[in-house]
Amino acid sequence: MRDLGVGFSYLLKGQRWVARHGKQYGFGLLPGLITLVLYAAALVALALWGAAFVAWATPFADDWSSPWLGLFRGFLTAVLFALALLLSVLTFTAVTLLVGQPFYENLSEKVDRDVSPDGTAPESGLPLWRELWISARDSLRIVFRALLWGVLLFALGFIPVVGQTVVPVIGFVVTGFFLTEELTAVALQRRGVELRDRLALLRSRKTLVWGFGTPLGVAFLVPFVAVFLMPGAVAGATLMARELLGEETVEENAEDAEDADDGAATDDKRVTR
Template structure:
């Protein structure tokens, strides 16, 4: 359970790092602002035309008597907006990282150079278009997984008591896991670690992942907060990625946190992981 606190400290360390590097923080805000505008437009469209869409999708209820018709379609409209809001939280990070791939990759590399004992950082040996393709492909796979979880949890939410107590907790833990995967992917992909290997690393340290991603997922529920936390979240995820791979880190941000032994992973080459995902 100590890993929960360690994961949360990585989140705080990332925010402190960008606070000390204002230029990197400013550049890191741009992709989040672009994504925010797109998501607000979609949610506004749902709010304005959601009722019309529900009416169009439920012609079988046209002959229902009042008040059942209004209650039924009103509930479906609310559920549609709630589902859109949930999906926006789940997919915000993936879309922002895809839009801001060059920004966040540069930020993550600077974090690596800053905390590495020898001042170096792993660099991708692939062209930018190839990195973008891999990032987009992997993000789509993660989003599909997250959507399946979202639909399952949405359905379980109708179970009395359990749906109002246990299911929301599980939902935030699932959201935290997928947020952490997307954020650590920036640093891990640069090291040639593919999706299947990344998921194995994260599953091996679930409490560390939940300590980092679950508070972040809760914070993302507050409007506009996600935009301002994204640069620091990428920085903190880079520090956590070093921990997951057992890399040394200087200046107190040690990959091996005092009292929590690091768990080095076997060396994973790009060739090996790519072949493993086919």
Template sequence: MRDLGVGFGRLLEGQRWMARHDRQYGFGLLPGLITLVLYGAALTALAIWGDDAVTWATPFADDWPSPWLGLFRGLLTVVLFALALLLAVLTFTAVTLLVGQPFYESLSERVDRDVSPDGTAPQSGLPLHRELWISARDSLRILVRAALWGVLLFALGFLPVVGQTVVPVIGFFVTGFFLTEELTAVALQRRGVELRDRLTLLRSRKLLVWGFGTPLGLAFLVPFVAVFLMPGAVAGATLLARDLLGEETAEARDADETADGDEDEPVSGS
């Protein structure tokens, strides 16, 4: 259970790091704002025409008596919007990272240099267009996985009681996992860690991943919050990536040296 607290702590540390380096914070908000406007327009359109879409997709229910027709289509409309909202949360990070790739890449490198004992950061050595291609390709693969989970959870949502209690909780943990994958990818791609290896790494530390990603996913459900948390989330994910790879930080090194010094200090007698 300790990993849950560590993961959440990395999320908070990322936000604090960003607060101490606010010069570029304004630029970090722009990609999120652009993505938010696009997603807001799509969800608004779904809210307006969702009923029509459900009616078109369920012609077999046209002759059902009242109130079953209204209840059935009303439930499907709600579930459809909930699924769209889940997918929006899952894909918001990927789209925002693509829009703001140069900034977030630079931000992640700066965090690495700041916390690294030797003040250096791993470099991918790839040109920007190659990094964009890899990021877009991997994000699409993650989106397919997330969509499959979304369809499964959508179907399970029809189960009595379980669909309204257990399934939403599972959905939040799934969201947290994929959010963490997208965010840590910025730092892990610079280290040459491929998608398959990243997923294996994340699965090996699920509690750490959930501690970071699940609270962030819940926060992202609040309008505009994702925009303001995104730069700090990238910073925190860089710290989390170092944890996943077992990389030492300057803070941990100094703490170890202090502890060693205390142990070596002779105890004075009375």
């Protein structure tokens, strides 16, 4: 259970890092704003023409008598919109990272340099077009997995009691895992870690991943919050990626030095006595 708190602390550390680096935070907002506008336009269009789409997709119900026709198509319209909202939450991060690949790569590298003992950051050595291709390919794979989970959980939501209690909790946990994978991918791809290895790495520290991604997934349900948290989420995920790979950070060194000082002070006290 300790890892849950550690994972959450990385989320907070990432937000503090971007708060201290205002310029990076400003650039990091742009991809989220672009994606938010695109998603909002799609949801508004669905709200306006969703009923017409359902009517077009269910011609077999045209001859049904009232009120069954209205109830049936109204239910399907509500289901369609709810599913669209769920998929928006599951895919927002992947699309934002894809749109803002150069921005977030730059931000992640600066975090690495800031906390690395030697002030350096790992580099992939690949041209930009290659990095974009790998990012797009891996994002599609993750989105596909997320869609499968989303459809499954949505269907399970119709089970009485369980669907209204257990399933939403599982949904947030699953969402948190996929969010963390997408965010840590920015730092791990630069280190040449393939998707299969990234997933295995995250599964080895599930509670750490849930502690980071689940609160973030809950926060992303609030309109506009995802846009403002994304830069800090990328920064925090970079810090967490370093722990997953066992890399030292300046902060860890500082803690070690502090412990050493405390130990030295204790020895001095013993000598004095």
